[in-house]
Amino acid sequence: MTVSRVLRNRGDVSDATRLKVTEAAKRLGYVPNKIAGALASQRVNLVAVIIPSLSNMVFPEVLTSINEVLDETPLQPVFGVTNYQPEKEESVLFEMLSWRPSGVIIAGLEHTDAARAMMRNADVPIVEIMDLDGDPIDAIVGVSQRRAGREMAEAIIKAGYREIGFMGTNMPLDHRARKRFEGFSEALADAGIEISDQEFYSGGSALVKGREMTEAILKRSPDLDFLYYSNDMIGAGGLLYCLANGIDVPGQVGLAGFNGVELLNGLPKQLATMDAERHKIGRAAAEIIAARSRGEDAPQRVELTPKLQFGDTLIRS
Amino acid sequence: MTVSRVLRNRGDVSDATRLKVTEAAKRLGYVPNKIAGALASQRVNLVAVIIPSLSNMVFPEVLTSINEVLDETPLQPVFGVTNYQPEKEESVLFEMLSWRPSGVIIAGLEHTDAARAMMRNADVPIVEIMDLDGDPIDAIVGVSQRRAGREMAEAIIKAGYREIGFMGTNMPLDHRARKRFEGFSEALADAGIEISDQEFYSGGSALVKGREMTEAILKRSPDLDFLYYSNDMIGAGGLLYCLANGIDVPGQVGLAGFNGVELLNGLPKQLATMDAERHKIGRAAAEIIAARSRGEDAPQRVELTPKLQFGDTLIRS
DNA sequence: ATGAAAGCGCTAACAC
DNA sequence: GTGTTAGCGCTTTCAT
Numbered sequence: 001m002t003v004s005r006v007l008r009n010r011g012d013v014s015d016a017t018r019l020k021v022t023e024a025a026k027r028l029g030y031v032p033n034k035i036a037g038a039l040a041s042q043r044v045n046l047v048a049v050i051i052p053s054l055s056n057m058v059f060p061e062v063l064t065s066i067n068e069v070l071d072e073t074p075l076q077p078v079f080g081v082t083n084y085q086p087e088k089e090e091s092v093l094f095e096m097l098s099w100r101p102s103g104v105i106i107a108g109l110e111h112t113d114a115a116r117a118m119m120r121n122a123d124v125p126i127v128e129i130m131d132l133d134g135d136p137i138d139a140i141v142g143v144s145q146r147r148a149g150r151e152m153a154e155a156i157i158k159a160g161y162r163e164i165g166f167m168g169t170n171m172p173l174d175h176r177a178r179k180r181f182e183g184f185s186e187a188l189a190d191a192g193i194e195i196s197d198q199e200f201y202s203g204g205s206a207l208v209k210g211r212e213m214t215e216a217i218l219k220r221s222p223d224l225d226f227l228y229y230s231n232d233m234i235g236a237g238g239l240l241y242c243l244a245n246g247i248d249v250p251g252q253v254g255l256a257g258f259n260g261v262e263l264l265n266g267l268p269k270q271l272a273t274m275d276a277e278r279h280k281i282g283r284a285a286a287e288i289i290a291a292r293s294r295g296e297d298a299p300q301r302v303e304l305t306p307k308l309q310f311g312d313t314l315i316r317s
Numbered sequence: 318m319t320v321s322r323v324l325r326n327r328g329d330v331s332d333a334t335r336l337k338v339t340e341a342a343k344r345l346g347y348v349p350n351k352i353a354g355a356l357a358s359q360r361v362n363l364v365a366v367i368i369p370s371l372s373n374m375v376f377p378e379v380l381t382s383i384n385e386v387l388d389e390t391p392l393q394p395v396f397g398v399t400n401y402q403p404e405k406e407e408s409v410l411f412e413m414l415s416w417r418p419s420g421v422i423i424a425g426l427e428h429t430d431a432a433r434a435m436m437r438n439a440d441v442p443i444v445e446i447m448d449l450d451g452d453p454i455d456a457i458v459g460v461s462q463r464r465a466g467r468e469m470a471e472a473i474i475k476a477g478y479r480e481i482g483f484m485g486t487n488m489p490l491d492h493r494a495r496k497r498f499e500g501f502s503e504a505l506a507d508a509g510i511e512i513s514d515q516e517f518y519s520g521g522s523a524l525v526k527g528r529e530m531t532e533a534i535l536k537r538s539p540d541l542d543f544l545y546y547s548n549d550m551i552g553a554g555g556l557l558y559c560l561a562n563g564i565d566v567p568g569q570v571g572l573a574g575f576n577g578v579e580l581l582n583g584l585p586k587q588l589a590t591m592d593a594e595r596h597k598i599g600r601a602a603a604e605i606i607a608a609r610s611r612g613e614d615a616p617q618r619v620e621l622t623p624k625l626q627f628g629d630t631l632i633r634s
Numbered sequence: 635a636t637g638a639a640a641g642c643g644c645t646a647a648c649a650c
Numbered sequence: 651g652t653g654t655t656a657g658c659g660c661t662t663t664c665a666t
Contacts, residue, residue, distance in 0.1 A: 004645065005652090012651055029438040034415040035361070036643030039352045039658045043645095054381050060371040067371075067398050076412055079396045081384050095393055098351040121346045207583025237583050244585050263580075266524025266554050268561050321661065322636090329635055353659030356642045 007032060038100070047289055048096035049077050050106040052084045052174075057233070058259060058278055059107070062129070065282030066105060073290045075102060084173040090115040097122050103289035109134035110175050125292040127285045130278075131176050132303055141284040141302035145176045148274050148306045149183025152228065152256055155308055157188070159315040161226035161254050163196045164188065167213045167238070168230030170200035177230045180258060184228065197221040201234070210237020218253070225253055232257035232264055235271050239313065243268060255313040260306075270311030277304040324349060355417070364606055365413035366394050367423040369401045369491075374550070375576060375595055376424070379446070382599030383422060390607045392419060401490040407432040414439050420606035426451035427492050442609040444602040447595075448493050449620055458601040458619035462493045465591050465623045466500025469545065469573055472625055474505070476632040478543035478571050480513045481505065484530045484555070485547030487517035494547045497575060501545065514538040518551070527554020535570070542570055549574035549581055552588050556630065560585060572630040577623075587628030594621040 005013050006021040013021075024030075038044045049066055051059040063079060070077050078101065080092035090112045096104070097118055103125040111119070119126045119137050126138040133146050156164065166184070169177055185195060199217045201209040210233065218224060229235035235257025242249050249255055249269065257264075260275030284302045291298035310316050322330050323338040341347075355361045366383055368376040380396060387394050395418065397409035407429045413421070414435055420442040428436070436443045436454050443455040450463050473481065483501070486494055502512060514537060516530040527550060535541060546552035552574025559566050566572055566586065574581075577592030601619045608615035627633045 004643095008645090014651060017652080029434050031411060031414045031435060031439070033356075033417065033643055035352055035356045035417060036658090037645070039350075039356050039660085040643080040645040042658070044352070054377040054384075057374075060377045064371050064398075076397075080393075081381075094348060097348050100350065100352060117346050118348060122348070205579040205582050207580055211583060240583065240585060262522040263524055265522050266528060266557065268557060321659095331635060334636085350659055353642090354661070356644085357659075357661040359642070359661095 042100075044100050044102055045074050045076055046078045046099060046101040047075050047286075048080065048093075048099075048101040048104045048106075050080045050082060050089065050092055050096070050104065052082050052089075052107055054081055057261060058276065062107075062278045062282040065279045066286040069283050069286035069290060073293075075290060075293060077105075077286075084171060086110070086112045086115070086173070090118075093118055100124075102293045103127070105129060105285045105289065107131075108175055109136065109140070125289050125298075127288050129281050129285045130276075131179065133179050136301070139285075139288050139298065139300050139302075141281055141288070141299075141304070143277055143281075143304045143306045144183075145179035146183035146186075148258065148276075149180035149185075150187040151306075151308060152180075152258070152274060153184045153187035153191075155310075155314065155317075156226055156228065156254065156256065157191045157193065159254065159317045161315075162193060163221075163224045164193065164226045164228060165217050165221060165224040166195050166198040166228050166230075167210070167217065167234055168198075168200055170202040180230060196224055206231065206233030207237040207240070210234030210239075211241040212237075214238035214241045218247075227253060227255050229255070229257045232259045232261045232271060232273050235273065236264060236267055239267060239269060239271050250313045250315050254315060260309060264311070269313060270309070272309060272311040272314035274306040274308050276306055280304050359417075361417045361419055362391050362393055363395045363416060363418040364392050364603075365397065365410075365416075365418045365421045365423075367397045367399060367406065367409055367413070367421065369399050369406075369424055371398055374578060375593065379424075379595045379599040382596045383603040386600050386603035386607060390610075392607060392610060394422075394603075401488060403427070403429045403432070403490070407435075410435055417441075419610045420444070422446060422602045422606065424448075425492055426453065426457070442606050442615075444605050446598050446602045447593075448496065450496055453618070456602075456605050456615065456617050456619075458598055458605070458616075458621070460594055460598075460621045460623045461500075462496035463500035463503075465575065465593075466497035466502075467504040468623075468625060469497075469575070469591060470501045470504035470508075472627075472631065472634075473543055473545065473571065473573065474508050474510065476567075476571065476634045478632075479510060480538075480541045481510065481543045481545060482534050482538060482541040483512050483515040483545050483547075484527070484534065484551055485515075485517055487519040497547060513541060523548065523550030524554040524557070527551030527556075528558040529554075531555035531558045535564075544570060544572050546572070546574045549576045549578045549588060549590055552590070553581060553584055556584060556586060556588050567630045567632050571632060577626060581628070586630060587626070589626060589628040589631035591623040591625050593623055597621050 006018050082089040105127045107130050128136050128140045130142045132142045132144040199213040256272040260273050264271050288298040323335050399406040422444045424447050445453050445457045447459045449459045449461040516534045518526040573589035577590050581588050605615040
């Protein structure tokens with residue numbers, strides 16, 4: 001009836017009745033039932049956002065920018081966390097799609113067959129984010145992780161380092177870290193170099209692990225002249241270890257991480273890194289969903305290019 | 318009809334038909350419409366989780382533990398972010414309540430009147446988290462921020478420090494930081510001490526801000542013998558500044574932060590801090606919602622007590 | 635063990 | 651400018 005019109009600012013309603021209705025609504029503390037509304041209108045203003053982890057720091061930042069963009073639209077983000085488990089991703093996705101959201105933003109390109117099928121059948125915009133190396137279901141925005149790895153390797157070689165150690169997470173399901181590593185190794189191989197030593201960790205405080213791994217790898221392989229870390233947090237740990245132990249950085253040992261986290265700016269020396277552009281990724285993804293839900297069209301592919309920041313730990317050649 | 322029964326594992330259905338249905342469902346990539354289901358059953362497995370910020374590090378951790386607990390139930394968390402703005406909180410709450418969630422977990426005790434009214438009328442379990450100093454709407458779990466501030470002040474005084482500087486965020490709407498500061502000042506006042514100097518910041522990288530503020534305050538007030546930071550990130554920045562500038566910690570200047578963030582373990586020295594128990598808070602809150610949604614009863618108030626960690630920057634007296 | 639029918643609280647389309 | 655009506659896709663209840 002008229003009430004519905006008022007509450008949604010639709011159609012022609014006289015000011016008098018409009019006033020009466022809004023007033024009554026406020027007085028009764030009325031909160032509309034979107035469930036019924038959504039069922040009737042077949043429209044839901046929710047956007048499903050699915051990420052692997054909240055403890056990674058990177059993802060909260062992506063969420064923040066998604067939030068920023070959607071704040072200016074009628075859309076509402078709804079987050080789900082998969083803990084890097086494909087089956088969990090599948091179930092979270094199932095759960096979310098069953099609410100018929102206006103769009104899906106999901107990290108990565110690797111999904112179970114069932115998950116992929118669900119998304120293809122869902123008939124809503126799907127944006128896969130972060131990674132670019134693979135076949136998207138629908139839209140995609142991110143950086144080529146493989147290329148990021150390559151470029152870092154090339155810069156390291158160019159700077160004259162030859163005995164290179166790698167440290168990273170021991171998570172077979174972190175496909176982005178894996179692809180960076182692959183790109184990195186490939187580029188080294190192209191230059192006839194092999195990784196001299198490596199060290200993996202899982203769980204625990206990344207900063208502490210970075211210290212520990214760095215100590216271990218340098219004790220085991222004292223000839224190393226460069227350490228590449230798969231993320232900035234362990235890189236920062238390594239940097240702090242080197243500084244505390246009088247190791248000359250970048251003279252004796254060069255260091256680099258990945259992500260460009262804000263934290264690095266506060267350290268005594270700037271760790272070399274590559275900005276993963278996660279704010280831009282979040283914005284672009286949200287903008288695609290917003291545009292599509294307005295019926296406008298939007299890019300199918302947004303490629304961002306991570307920029308190498310030399311900082312103070314990688315000799316600029 | 319029967320299909321519905323199968324899909325929900327309810328009632329008596331013959332194995333034959335059950336099989337037929339599940340198979341067809343899988344083949345068609347069927348995803349049930351929870352909107353219709355929720356409307357019919359008047360039950361929704363969503364739990365609204367409302368927090369001020371994602372960049373604060375503290376909140377992702379709370380979310381993580383909420384997630385952990387709800388993972389073992391049919392409930393699904395749904396996050397909303399308020400950016401510390403009461404009106405935004407109100408609108409997020411409105412939006413979420415309009416989906417008739419099974420419960421609400423919301424940070425803090427300060428809300429607009431309208432928000433408070435909505436929650437009171439919502440007829441679902443409401444758990445206010447983090448803070449304990451105020452009147453809860455329904456259930457509450459957290460630590461007394463005021464007391465946390467007091468205890469830190471008392472420890473500092475006991476350790477013999479007298480010229481105390483304070484650094485914190487310039488956010489009038491961060492009520493928890495404010496209450497800690499109030500408790501801190503009160504305890505100092507009880508001992509006849511006043512804060513000698515203070516410095517506030519907003520925005521930017523907390524670690525960098527910590528360095529900068531520490532430099533500024535020490536240049537301005539060289540007599541300070543203790544610096545209390547309203548959070549660990551700026552405290553860590555301050556610590557790094559002191560170490561880099563040959564300031565003897567905790568001999569010449571003592572330092573303390575708040576939160577007990579994991580990051581601190583990786584620093585060259587352990588910053589004194591108080592663990593805000595955010596994992597326990599998340600767990601307890603989620604458990605209350607889970608219990609209540611099962612019809613069991615649950616505690617109305619869970620008081621956690623932050624533990625002082627002296628680390629290496631506060632003389633143990 | 636299965637089917638049929640009512641209705642959850644809205645929106646959309648169409649009268650008046 | 652306002653009221654009426656028929657669903658939206660399920661669950662629930664009641665028959666069979």
